Amino acid sequence: MLLIPCPWCGPRPELEFRHAGQAHIARPADPSATSDAEWTEFLFLRSNPKGRHAERWRHASGCNRFFNCVRDTVSDTILATYKPGEAAP
Amino acid sequence: MRHSLFSIVRNAIGGNRGWPAQWREAAPKPEYDIVIVGAGGHGLATAYYLAREHGISNIAVLEKGWLGGGNTGRNTTIIRSNYLWEESQKLYEHALKLWETLSQELNYNVMYSPRGVMMLAHTVHDVQSAQRHIHANRLGGIDNEWITPEQAKAFCPLLNIEANIRYPILGAALQRRGGVARHDAVAWGYARGASALGVDIIQNCEVTGIDRAPSGEVTGVQTTRGAIRARRIGVVAAGHTSVLMAMAGVRMPLESYPLQALVSEPVKPIMSCVVMSNTVHAYMSQSDKGELVIGAGTDAYTSYSQTGALHISAHTLDAICELFPAVRRMRMLRNWGGIVDVTPDRSPIIGKTPVPGLYVNCGWGTGGFKATPGSGHVFAHTLATGAPHKFNAPFTLDRFRSGRLIDEAAAAAVAH
Ligand SMILES: Cc1cc2nc3c(=O)[nH]c(=O)nc-3n(C[C@H](O)[C@H](O)[C@H](O)COP(=O)(O)OP(=O)(O)OC[C@H]3O[C@@H](n4cnc5c(N)ncnc54)[C@H](O)[C@@H]3O)c2cc1C
Ligand SMILES: [Zn+2]
Numbered sequence: 001m002l003l004i005p006c007p008w009c010g011p012r013p014e015l016e017f018r019h020a021g022q023a024h025i026a027r028p029a030d031p032s033a034t035s036d037a038e039w040t041e042f043l044f045l046r047s048n049p050k051g052r053h054a055e056r057w058r059h060a061s062g063c064n065r066f067f068n069c070v071r072d073t074v075s076d077t078i079l080a081t082y083k084p085g086e087a088a089p
Numbered sequence: 090m091r092h093s094l095f096s097i098v099r100n101a102i103g104g105n106r107g108w109p110a111q112w113r114e115a116a117p118k119p120e121y122d123i124v125i126v127g128a129g130g131h132g133l134a135t136a137y138y139l140a141r142e143h144g145i146s147n148i149a150v151l152e153k154g155w156l157g158g159g160n161t162g163r164n165t166t167i168i169r170s171n172y173l174w175e176e177s178q179k180l181y182e183h184a185l186k187l188w189e190t191l192s193q194e195l196n197y198n199v200m201y202s203p204r205g206v207m208m209l210a211h212t213v214h215d216v217q218s219a220q221r222h223i224h225a226n227r228l229g230g231i232d233n234e235w236i237t238p239e240q241a242k243a244f245c246p247l248l249n250i251e252a253n254i255r256y257p258i259l260g261a262a263l264q265r266r267g268g269v270a271r272h273d274a275v276a277w278g279y280a281r282g283a284s285a286l287g288v289d290i291i292q293n294c295e296v297t298g299i300d301r302a303p304s305g306e307v308t309g310v311q312t313t314r315g316a317i318r319a320r321r322i323g324v325v326a327a328g329h330t331s332v333l334m335a336m337a338g339v340r341m342p343l344e345s346y347p348l349q350a351l352v353s354e355p356v357k358p359i360m361s362c363v364v365m366s367n368t369v370h371a372y373m374s375q376s377d378k379g380e381l382v383i384g385a386g387t388d389a390y391t392s393y394s395q396t397g398a399l400h401i402s403a404h405t406l407d408a409i410c411e412l413f414p415a416v417r418r419m420r421m422l423r424n425w426g427g428i429v430d431v432t433p434d435r436s437p438i439i440g441k442t443p444v445p446g447l448y449v450n451c452g453w454g455t456g457g458f459k460a461t462p463g464s465g466h467v468f469a470h471t472l473a474t475g476a477p478h479k480f481n482a483p484f485t486l487d488r489f490r491s492g493r494l495i496d497e498a499a500a501a502a503v504a505h
Pocket of ligand 1: 131156163167329425
């Protein structure tokens with residue numbers, strides 16, 4: 001089980017959190033001007049890297065806020081967590 | 090050497106010292122007609138059918154570890170074909186039909202055992218969903234039947250059908266032709282068959298790059314054992330597919346998750362079928378060695394760690410103890426994890442990619458063992474002819490652009 005540092009509440013066990021997928025995916029600003037390829041990218045294509053990965057978590061059983069996290073997907077070590085709107089470290 | 094009663098008797102008399110190696114130890118050649126990346130069941134079956142049905146044997150199967158050491162050797166071996174959509178039914182039923190004669194075809198005992206797979210319903214929604222599947226299956230000519238809790242108990246006496254458990258059993262869908270097979274034997278049998286037909290199986294050979302001509306098409310691979318040229322490459326790398334496709338600049342609709350399983354200490358036969366429950370998330374069968382084989386869920390997050398978190402298997406054991414109270418005091422012997430490649434619609438991707446010469450067979454996620462023979466068979470057709478077999482034609486990468494998804498998420502809500 002991961003020990004995840006919520007940027008607001010501090011380190012808490014993984015059970016308090018919900019994983020919310022890859023981070024920094026922006027919804028197309030103008031849907032009607034968005035091509036099929038851009039929709040595919042937004043909806044379905046994922047980096048799925050072996051190594052450093054930026055992902056979202058929600059502190060569901062705590063402050064209930066979303067935040068971002070950089071984790072190594074081989075060792076599962078959490079390298080950083082940061083608030084939405086902040087740039088990935 | 091062909092396996093037969095005669096060869097068994099002769100080797101028994103000779104103290105079993107006369108058995109030859111089951112496949113050749115091959116060193117990489119500079120060039121092949123087709124390179125297959127990944128010696129799991131699907132990659133080995135692909136090579137076997139390419140050689141056997143399409144006469145192409147100048148093939149290398151490259152494996153970074155040992156053959157069958159990926160998900161093929163880590164799975165809980167449930168085989169069934171009662172999927173919801175017509176496309177899936179055809180693909181998985183194609184595989185199920187091949188399972189029925191696979192031991193004879195390979196002259197290798199894969200221990201396919203159609204002992205019946207029972208999927209439990211615990212809520213009104215479960216009942217409706219199971220019956221929807223049953224109707225869809227019957228229209229597709231696939232056996233699947235509704236049974237009452239009492240019939241379920243008769244089929245699997247270990248089951249607790251009391252009304253006072255947290256999620257009482259309201260009935261079950263039973264596919265009698267479903268069952269299990271010996272996972273290692275499947276990899277070994279295909280490897281032996283392919284090797285005998287001339288295929289080079291090269292272990293401890295990790296693909297580290299995919300080479301492309303200036304015009305875009307693939308020209309070969311870089312490996313830890315040197316460069317190998319090939320005009321056709323089939324990536325069959327399960328959890329590592331995104332990593333390999335990135336080497337050719339292709340982004341995939343995949344996420345890789347750890348999925349774990351565990352086995353108990355061996356006991357006398359107590360369970361002669363497979364029982365699965367999506368709602369409480371647990372499934373169990375008994376191996377021929379006597380171990381109870383139990384499947385847990387995926388972790389919440391993507392990972393390549395090849396190990397799952399303990400709270401995930403503890404959660405599954407809670408459900409197992411509730412459904413099968415007789416096993417409460419048994420001890421677990423081992424647990425392990427694999428890395429499964431999950432698509433947004435929980436259906437596989439088998440076919441071409443935007444890169445000429447590069448083909449992919451992936452996205453089997455938590456449930457591709459059952460498809461091994463069918464997957465290899467249709468992928469071999471695709472690699473040999475450059476066009477899909479009718480059964481994998483709907484399973485394109487392009488469906489994530491066109492929107493023609495094959496949504497089996499409901500069927501695969503439990504990892505199997
Ligand atoms: C715990 C668990 C339980 C499961 N239970 C079931 C079940 O009950 N029923 C069912 O139908 N399915 C089940 N599955 C899913 C099933 O195991 C897989 O879908 C199936 O085995 C995939 O086969 P494969 O040959 O594609 O992959 P694998 O057997 O994983 O083969 C891929 C191979 O590619 C190799 N590879 C990766 N990267 C490289 C590289 N760069 N160079 C060279 N080689 C590389 C890997 O080492 C690996 O050997 C389960 C999976 C797990 C993990
Ligand atoms: Zn918090």
